Amino acid sequence: MAAEYNFSEIETRWQRKWEQEQPFAASDDPALEKFYVLIEFPYPSGEGLHVGHPRSYTALDVVARKRRMEGYNVLFPIGWDAFGLPTENFAIKTGKHPRVVTESNINRFRKQLKRLGFSFDWSREINTTDPEYYRWTQWIFLKLWKHGLAYKTEMPVNWCESCKVGLANEEVVGGVCERCGGNVVRKSRSQWMLRITRYAERLLDDLKTVDFLEKIKIQQTNWIGRSTGAEIDFPIQSRPDRSMRVFTTRPDTLFGVTYMVLAPEHPLVEELLPRSSNPGEIEEYREAAAHKSDFERTEVAKEITGVEMKGVYARNPATGEQIPIWVADYVLISYGTGAIMAVPGHDERDWRFARKYGLPIVEVISGGNIEEAAFTEIDQGILVNSGPLNGLTPDVAIQRMTDIVESEGYGKKSVQYRLRDWVFSRQRYWGEPIPMVDCPSCGWVPVPEDELPLKLPQVEQYRTTESGESPLALLTEWVNTTCPKCGEPATRETDTMPQWAGSSWYFLRYADPHNDQALAARDKLEYWTPVDWYNGGMEHTTLHLLYSRFWHKFLFDIGVVPTSEPYLRRTSHGLILGENGEKMSKSRGNVVNPDVMVGKYGADAFRLYEVFMGPFDQPIPWSTQGLIGMSRFLQRVWDLQEKVSWEAPGSAETSRIVHQTIKQVGERIESLKFNTAVAALMTLANYFSSLEEIPREDWMIFLRLMSPFTPHVAEELWARLGHADQVSLQSWPAFDPALAAEDEVEIPIQINGKLRAKFRAAADLEDDEIRSRAHDEVAGHLEGRQVRKVIVVRRGDRNLVNFVVS
RNA sequence: GCCGGAGUGGCGGAAUUGGCAGACGCACCGGACUCAAAAUCCGGCGGGUGGCGACACUCGUGGGGGUUCAAGUCCCCCCUCCGGCACCA
Numbered sequence: 001m002a003a004e005y006n007f008s009e010i011e012t013r014w015q016r017k018w019e020q021e022q023p024f025a026a027s028d029d030p031a032l033e034k035f036y037v038l039i040e041f042p043y044p045s046g047e048g049l050h051v052g053h054p055r056s057y058t059a060l061d062v063v064a065r066k067r068r069m070e071g072y073n074v075l076f077p078i079g080w081d082a083f084g085l086p087t088e089n090f091a092i093k094t095g096k097h098p099r100v101v102t103e104s105n106i107n108r109f110r111k112q113l114k115r116l117g118f119s120f121d122w123s124r125e126i127n128t129t130d131p132e133y134y135r136w137t138q139w140i141f142l143k144l145w146k147h148g149l150a151y152k153t154e155m156p157v158n159w160c161e162s163c164k165v166g167l168a169n170e171e172v173v174g175g176v177c178e179r180c181g182g183n184v185v186r187k188s189r190s191q192w193m194l195r196i197t198r199y200a201e202r203l204l205d206d207l208k209t210v211d212f213l214e215k216i217k218i219q220q221t222n223w224i225g226r227s228t229g230a231e232i233d234f235p236i237q238s239r240p241d242r243s244m245r246v247f248t249t250r251p252d253t254l255f256g257v258t259y260m261v262l263a264p265e266h267p268l269v270e271e272l273l274p275r276s277s278n279p280g281e282i283e284e285y286r287e288a289a290a291h292k293s294d295f296e297r298t299e300v301a302k303e304i305t306g307v308e309m310k311g312v313y314a315r316n317p318a319t320g321e322q323i324p325i326w327v328a329d330y331v332l333i334s335y336g337t338g339a340i341m342a343v344p345g346h347d348e349r350d351w352r353f354a355r356k357y358g359l360p361i362v363e364v365i366s367g368g369n370i371e372e373a374a375f376t377e378i379d380q381g382i383l384v385n386s387g388p389l390n391g392l393t394p395d396v397a398i399q400r401m402t403d404i405v406e407s408e409g410y411g412k413k414s415v416q417y418r419l420r421d422w423v424f425s426r427q428r429y430w431g432e433p434i435p436m437v438d439c440p441s442c443g444w445v446p447v448p449e450d451e452l453p454l455k456l457p458q459v460e461q462y463r464t465t466e467s468g469e470s471p472l473a474l475l476t477e478w479v480n481t482t483c484p485k486c487g488e489p490a491t492r493e494t495d496t497m498p499q500w501a502g503s504s505w506y507f508l509r510y511a512d513p514h515n516d517q518a519l520a521a522r523d524k525l526e527y528w529t530p531v532d533w534y535n536g537g538m539e540h541t542t543l544h545l546l547y548s549r550f551w552h553k554f555l556f557d558i559g560v561v562p563t564s565e566p567y568l569r570r571t572s573h574g575l576i577l578g579e580n581g582e583k584m585s586k587s588r589g590n591v592v593n594p595d596v597m598v599g600k601y602g603a604d605a606f607r608l609y610e611v612f613m614g615p616f617d618q619p620i621p622w623s624t625q626g627l628i629g630m631s632r633f634l635q636r637v638w639d640l641q642e643k644v645s646w647e648a649p650g651s652a653e654t655s656r657i658v659h660q661t662i663k664q665v666g667e668r669i670e671s672l673k674f675n676t677a678v679a680a681l682m683t684l685a686n687y688f689s690s691l692e693e694i695p696r697e698d699w700m701i702f703l704r705l706m707s708p709f710t711p712h713v714a715e716e717l718w719a720r721l722g723h724a725d726q727v728s729l730q731s732w733p734a735f736d737p738a739l740a741a742e743d744e745v746e747i748p749i750q751i752n753g754k755l756r757a758k759f760r761a762a763a764d765l766e767d768d769e770i771r772s773r774a775h776d777e778v779a780g781h782l783e784g785r786q787v788r789k790v791i792v793v794r795r796g797d798r799n800l801v802n803f804v805v806s
Numbered sequence: 807g808c809c810g811g812a813g814u815g816g817c818g819g820a821a822u823u824g825g826c827a828g829a830c831g832c833a834c835c836g837g838a839c840u841c842a843a844a845a846u847c848c849g850g851c852g853g854g855u856g857g858c859g860a861c862a863c864u865c866g867u868g869g870g871g872g873u874u875c876a877a878g879u880c881c882c883c884c885c886u887c888c889g890g891c892a893c894c895a
Contacts, residue, residue: 215810219890222809227894248895261895304893328893335894342895348807349893418894538889575889612831614818618811619888623818629831635846667822676820679830686830748826753876755826791875793825800825804875 005638007602007631011712015117023729024068024076024119030527032073037064038507038567040536040544041079041126043499044105045086049112050584051592051610051622056573058610058709059674060535061118065708066669068119069732075528076119077510079126080106084499088430091462098430098462102129112595116603117711119728124513128502133509134432135453136519137501140551142435142446143558149195152444155423156186159468185291187468191425192434192495196550200224200417202564203549212570213617216541223542225418230402231337232411234260234314236268237322238275244268244314244325247336247416250378251405252397253343254318255386256364258354260325261306261340264289265333269309272325277311282327289329304330304353317410318387328353336416345370365394422547424498429462429471431496439483439490448484456496470494503544504551507531507566519560526562534567541572571672574618581621592622604710605631611674611709633682634713637706640688640699641717648693652743657687658698659740662733665705681705696721701733742797749774750802751781767792774801 018024026034039060042053064076082102091098106127113120126133144150162182196203204224207217229249236242244260262269264286273279285307306328313322330349331340344354344361351374354361361370366384368375375381378398383389388404389397405411425434435447435454447454457478459471472494473479483490505519511528512520536544552566577583578590585591598606609627614620661684668677684702688694700721707714707727718727742763747770749757757777761770771790775782782805789804 215890218810222891225891225894229895246895250895330893330895332894340895347895349895416894418891542890609831612818620818623832625832626818632846633831664822673820675818676830679820682830746826750826750876753825753874758826789875791825793876795825796822798822798825800876802825802875 005635005713007604007634007713008599010716011115011117011603014712014715015114018117018119019114022121022123023726024064024074025121025123026073026075026077028524028527029073030523033071034528034532035064035067035072035074036507036528036531036533037067037074037076038510038531038534039078040540041081041503041506042109043081043084043086044102044109046090046101046105047586048105048108049594050576051594051597052576052584054116054594054607055576055610055616056535056537057113057116057118058607059573059616059672060533061607062611062669062674062708063533065119065711065728066666066732068728069704069708069730071731075124075510076121077124077126077513078113078118078120078122079124079506079510080109080128081499081503081506082106082127082129083431083497083502085428085430088428088462091430097458099129115595115598116607119711124510126506126509126513128432128506129430131453131455132516134502136509137432137497137505138435138447138452138454139449139519140505140555141432141497141501142449142452143560144194144554145436145444145446147554147558149198149554150192150424151195152190152192154188155191155193157189157191157427157468158184159187160184189425189427189468191423192436192493194422194424194550196422196547197417197419199550199553200226200419201415202553203419203546206549206553206565210565210570211568213572216538216545216570216572219538219541220546223419223546227416227418229398229414229416230405230411231414232317232341232405234317234323234341236272236325237313237315238311239272242268242271244339245337246339246341247414248341250343250346250394250398251401251411252383252386252389252392252394253346253364254316254341254401254405255389256343256345256362257316257321257323257341258344258360258362259323259342260314261328261331261342261353262309262325263331263333263338264327264329266327266338268339269327272309272312275312276309278307278309282307282309285327304328304349304356306330306353306357308357317405317408324359326353326357334420335418344374346374346376348374348376350374364389419546422500422550424501425495426498427464427468427470427494428496429456429459431498432456432501433472434493434495434497436493437481437483437490438493439486439488441488442483442485442490445483445485445490451484470496472496500543500547504548505555507534507548508552508555508561522560522562525560529561530563530565531567533569533571535571535573537575538572545570571617573616574614574620576613577619577621579622579624584622592624597624597627601627601631602634602712604713605634608634608678608709612678614675616672616674633685634710636689637685638713638717640685640694641720643688643691643694644696644699644721645693646696648691648695650695650697652739654687654691654695654698655739656742657684658701659736661705662701662735663737663740666732666735669708678709681709703727704730704733745797745799747774747799747801749778750800751778751805753802756781767794770794770799770801774803778803 037060039056064074068074087098087101090101160182204226207220227249229247230251231245231247233243233245236244273282276282306326309325309327312325314325316323342350344350345363346365363370364384364386365375365381367381378394381394383392383397389400392400402413433454433456437445437447439445457475459475462471465473479492479494481490481492508520512524515521548566552561553564555561556564578588580590582588582590605627608630613626661680664680665677703714703718704727711728714727744760745763746758746760748755759773759777770792785805787803787805791802793800
């Protein structure tokens with residue numbers, strides 16, 4: 001009689017062995033074929049591990065373990081994305097240093113992860129808050145600066161009026177402060193920016209070269225938001241030396257322009273103000289627009305407003321017509337040229353605006369009813385009232401007009417991106433200090449590379465100052481320094497980097513985590529990168545993925561990394577919801593604690609449930625009952641070892657099912673269908689339990705297939721067969737199609753598409769034979785009816801006969 | 807508003823991409839074991855009609871229409887839910 005299935009004893013024992021022997025450490029041997037599996041490294045929050053974390057980790061652990069068994073040298077690393085707001089907020093509340101808080105959070109996370117038996121290479125653990133790590137984050141920043149990709153400019157920040165704190169965008173929820181619910185306004189501040197827009201085109205085009213889930217590519221594409229069109233100059237009548245440049249995607253509608261609009265922040269407004277007859281009114285409007293928060297600006301979206309610059313006119317370069325100029329905040333300074341030509345007949349917003357202020361609406365494309373609504377279709381209608389464009393379709397007219405403006409010299413083809421430059425400053429304590437010095441005579445001067453890391457100094461308080469500066473600004477002796485260039489007194493930058501900084505390159509550090517000469521040695525990067533398979537949450541598809549691709553492309557350009565894309569394949573997992581189907585949160589009281597679950601049912605059952613619960617990429621509600629089902633399954637598997645026999649002869653049937661399972665499990669892991677991979681294993685186990693004896697060879701195959709999912713129990717059962725080595729270090733079972741093939745198949749018979757009967761036949765039976773056997777089987781149904789056609793389908797194990805009768 | 811995803815038993819979900827709808831698991835029901843319960847094992851489990859019965863017929867994948875010998879899967883229209891973006895010219 002075998003011993004009880006004591007999962008906790010078994011799991012602790014194997015985990016201890018792995019801890020001592022480090023069997024999953026990746027070796028830097030270039031002779032081996034490598035495979036780099038990456039999960040998003042966690043933020044070590046004070047709440048500890050969430051049941052959502054292990055969903056992705058287990059899935060990729062399955063992949064990593066399978067690849068190892070397939071003979072690859074697998075790198076499956078782990079680390080900590082440890083800078084960030086919750087820790088800082090906790091520090092503000094308790095006065096504990098964020099470093100101390102971070103350390104204890106990490107210790108807890110590490111312990112929790114180890115308890116789940118992931119095959120991480122713990123020797124490569126990294127931590128973004130470690131000065132030896134952020135030294136290189138700062139180094140990359142200096143390189144960006146040197147190449148003109150970092151600059152400082154006035155930018156609005158989110159400012160909570162009641163907390164007196166600058167907020168990150170993520171902390172502004174519905175226009176109010178996430179923590180106190182106070183009103184958030186925009187304050188202008190000088191901020192560090194990164195020119196990600198310079199990479200917009202490559203970030204977009206290179207998506208074609210990588211294997212990301214289609215929806216991820218679509219989200220990135222939308223986020224980058226490429227628009228092609230033309231820039232056109234409209235001369236200002238009273239200022240012949242000035243013109244107003246607009247961007248439009250519809251140059252074909254140039255003859256329909258009835259007014260122009262400048263964004264309130266547009267510099268031309270200032271210039272033209274004295275020429276207008278109503279400067280006061282315009283000033284007032286600008287003031288009001290400036291004081292609107294983002295929230296108000298979008299809230300008021302339905303109500304479109306503006307003010308005319310009376311007495312100032314532009315001239316339509318195509319028609320020579322005089323057109324009025326308006327200032328309106330539905331035009332954004334940050335997109336295009338900050339100015340538009342308004343075509344109310346064929347743009348929905350312009351139409352609403354024209355209606356409201358009684359501006360003329362001219363039809364230049366027939367096909368709609370511009371009295372009712374703007375006609376915006378691009379694949380319908382014919383150009384009218386448009387001189388040389390008359391009679392063309394809009395798509396042709398767009399090309400024609402672009403050529404005209406170019407040849408006439410008042411415009412040019414133009415591509416605009418919705419992507420904005422990356423606001424890289426945070427007025428926060430718990431982040432990487434930006435290694436720059438402000439010198440009165442030299443301007444911004446980088447801290448010399450050999451002085452990195454520029455360590456985060458000790459402070460008394462962690463809160464952003466009343467004036468909205470980082471807490472570092474209060475450290476006079478730290479702020480006051482000398483200029484690295486001229487040696488004169490200068491001041492340090494006190495802003496820190498956003499949390500996105502450390503995570504934009506961490507996967508490179510894993511290749512060579514202890515290097516103190518470079519972020520990683522070139523040969524190690526050449527060996528390990530790019531990442532072969534990266535999985536993470538959909539919430540990171542836009543920002544993190546884009547930022548890290550941007551940094552990687554930059555590092556490629558300056559010769560630091562060998563490839564221009566960091567990740568070959570990117571997949572994503574769905575959220576785990578509470579049992580009630582709502583998002584898990586403390587306030588909803590539906591949080592499931594992984595420690596409790598692992599304690600009660602074991603890590604193997606927990607892992608198995610994490611991947612079995614449903615389709616990997618979809619949100620799924622948690623079900624503790626479902627987890628209990630997994631623990632029952634493992635108990636049954638444990639009991640099966642009783643039946644394993646050296647003598648059992650093995651049968652064709654058993655081999656067939658075993659080999660079908662090898663195929664299914666393998667394929668389903670590769671295509672992220674972990675839930676059905678587990679189902680196939682269960683089917684095999686159910687089959688085993690119907691046998692009197694299980695042939696030892698077949699059982700060994702089963703254990704190898706199980707081991708990526710439930711490594712502890714698989715090792716234990718493997719060891720109990722008398723093996724001294726580990727099952728996770730065995731090779732992945734080879735699939736033999738000949739053994740998997742059925743020699744007899746069941747053939748369903750349909751009459752007019754309706755199932756009427758089935759029969760069993762040899763798999764190699766001739767079609768004619770099948771037809772006549774099938775005919776006999778359903779003779780009763782066919783009596784008195786005329787068979788018009790017989791369809792026989794023979795496709796692998798998909799067989800079918802259909803009689804079409806009348 | 808725009809972009810994406812989804813809608814299948816009481817529940818989570820399968821269905822090799824046009825070929826037997828409901829794999830696998832949960833819940834539930836019945837039986838065995840037990841003094842009893844739990845655990846475990848065996849059996850059942852979409853709806854309807856007929857039959858004591860193995861079974862037969864019939865309806866059934868959000869709704870409506872279509873293509874096809876054959877539709878959960880393809881096409882058109884509509885409804886609902888989830889995620890992302892949102893005055894982007």
